[in-house]
Amino acid sequence: MTSASNFEAKISLDTPLADYERLIEQHVQSENVEDDATLENNYNKIATAARATVDKLLFESGSVTKENQEKIAEFLSKVKEDACFYNPNSYNEWIVGVRDKVLKNNMLDFWCDHMVKKELGICWARDSDYYDDMEDPEPRAFYNHAGCVAPFDQVDNSSLSNFLNISTPTILQAPIASNKALNFDAVISLETPLADYKRLIAENVESENMTDDDVINNNYQKIASVARNTVWKLLFESDSITKEDQTKIAEFLKKIKDDACFHDASTYNEWIIGVRDELLKRNMIDFWREHMVEKELGPCWARDSDYFDDMEDPTPREFYNYAGCVAPFAKVNGK
Known part of the structure; x- marks a missing residue:
C-alpha cells in the first residue's frame, strides 16, 4: 500500500476547524494528490487526528462553555461530512463511543442541542453513498x-395538547421495531399517556x-422507549406544568418504573x-x-x-x- 504523504497532521485546540480544513485541502482535495491510495491514507491520517482533537475538546476540559460547544459541534459536523464521503465506518465506530461518554x-x-439536533451521529443511507x-x-x-x-x-410536537391544557392534539410515534416484534403502532398520546401505555402493554x-x-x-422495549420519550416531552417541553399535570406525569412514570423493574430495569435506570x-x-x-423523591x-x-x-x-x-x-x-x- 502506498504510504501517506510525509506531513504532520497537526490540529490545534484553538482553531481546530480551520486547521482541519487546511489539512484536507492540501493533502486530500489538492490536484497534486493523484494516487487514490495516497489520498485515502492522507484522509485517514487527518481524520484520526481530528477525532482525537474532538475527544480532547469534549472530555479533557474542566468545563465546556456554550460557545465552545458551538465550535466543537461545527468542527464535528465537518468531520462527519467528510467521513460520509471518505470513510464512514471508522467515524461510525468512533461516534458511538463519543455518545456513550457524553451521556x-x-x-x-451538548447531546440534545448539538449531537441530536444537528444529527452528528452515525453516517447512513440518507447522507452517505456507502x-x-x-x-x-x-x-x-x-x-x-x-x-x-x-x-x-x-x-410535529410543537404543542403538548390537552394533557397540559393546550388545544392541539399531538402524539409520539415509536422507533422502528425489531423484526421479532409484532407489527403494531406504539402510539402514546400526550392527552392520555397512562391509559394508552396500559392498553399497549395489555395487548x-x-x-x-x-x-x-x-x-x-421486543414489544416491551418498543412501548417503553415511546413511554420514556413521552415523559420527557411532558416534563421538559412545556412552558409551565400545573400541580395537576405533575401528579398525572408522576402516575404515568410510576407505572413505567413498575414495568421496568420486571422487564428491563437497567435501561430505565440509565434513563x-x-x-x-x-x-x-x-x-x-x-x-x-414531591414526586420523584417522595414516590x-x-x-x-x-x-x-x-x-x-x-x-x-x-x-x-x-x-x-x-x-x-x-x-x-x-x-x-x-x-
Whole structure:
C-alpha cells in the first residue's frame, strides 16, 4: 500500500476547524494528490487526528462553555461530512463511543442541542453513498437516549395538547421495531399517556396470546422507549406544568418504573438519571421533591426488582441526595 504523504497532521485546540480544513485541502482535495491510495491514507491520517482533537475538546476540559460547544459541534459536523464521503465506518465506530461518554458525563446540553439536533451521529443511507438501506434502524436507535429521538423520526410536537391544557392534539410515534416484534403502532398520546401505555402493554406484552419470549421482550422495549420519550416531552417541553399535570406525569412514570423493574430495569435506570439531572438543571424542585423523591421514582434496585439482590447497594440512596433530599427508605432505615 502506498504510504501517506510525509506531513504532520497537526490540529490545534484553538482553531481546530480551520486547521482541519487546511489539512484536507492540501493533502486530500489538492490536484497534486493523484494516487487514490495516497489520498485515502492522507484522509485517514487527518481524520484520526481530528477525532482525537474532538475527544480532547469534549472530555479533557474542566468545563465546556456554550460557545465552545458551538465550535466543537461545527468542527464535528465537518468531520462527519467528510467521513460520509471518505470513510464512514471508522467515524461510525468512533461516534458511538463519543455518545456513550457524553451521556456518562451527563453532558446533556451538548447531546440534545448539538449531537441530536444537528444529527452528528452515525453516517447512513440518507447522507452517505456507502449505504442504501433507508429503513436501517441503527441510525434512529443511536439517538434514543436521554429522552431524545432521531430528528428525522420526530413528528410535529410543537404543542403538548390537552394533557397540559393546550388545544392541539399531538402524539409520539415509536422507533422502528425489531423484526421479532409484532407489527403494531406504539402510539402514546400526550392527552392520555397512562391509559394508552396500559392498553399497549395489555395487548402486546401481557396478553395470553403472547407466548414467544423474544417477541414479548421486543414489544416491551418498543412501548417503553415511546413511554420514556413521552415523559420527557411532558416534563421538559412545556412552558409551565400545573400541580395537576405533575401528579398525572408522576402516575404515568410510576407505572413505567413498575414495568421496568420486571422487564428491563437497567435501561430505565440509565434513563432516569438523565431525567433527574434535567429536573434539577431546570430548577423543577417541586416535581423532584414531591414526586420523584417522595414516590421513589428513581432507579430500580433490590427492594423492587428481582434483577438485583444487593440490599446494601448505596447507588439507589445516592440517587436522591440532591436539593436537600434523601431517599425515603434511608429515613426509615436510619441510614
